[in-house]
Amino acid sequence: MDAEQKIIALRETVANFIKERQWGKYHLPKDLSMAIAIEASELMELFLWKQTSIQEVVQDPILKEKVADEIADILIYLLSLVNTLGFDLSNIVTKKMAKNRVKYPASEFQGNYEKR
Numbered sequence: 001m002d003a004e005q006k007i008i009a010l011r012e013t014v015a016n017f018i019k020e021r022q023w024g025k026y027h028l029p030k031d032l033s034m035a036i037a038i039e040a041s042e043l044m045e046l047f048l049w050k051q052t053s054i055q056e057v058v059q060d061p062i063l064k065e066k067v068a069d070e071i072a073d074i075l076i077y078l079l080s081l082v083n084t085l086g087f088d089l090s091n092i093v094t095k096k097m098a099k100n101r102v103k104y105p106a107s108e109f110q111g112n113y114e115k116r
């Protein structure tokens, strides 16, 4: 299974979960965009007021699972939005990365997020 097939399988898993529960009526663009932001907030809350390092996340199985769950929640709602709007996820990411390469040429942004 290549990367694109995995994305398609994940999209179908999310779509089937929603269809089985007849939740499609709730999955409007407004609600899904809000759900993505809420799940992103839940991810941020895990790190709020802490200076958690990468190692601390990786080496703490409980925290690592909480982070993984929130990442999954974000992606699940994102995939539902992609499904709802009928986007080709690979295509839109490829197109946006091309825009990002123009906006942030590697030659001008070496080790720096600001243009020199």
Ligand SMILES: [Mg+2]
Binding pocket: 039, 042, 069, 070, 073
């Ligand atoms: Mg969550």
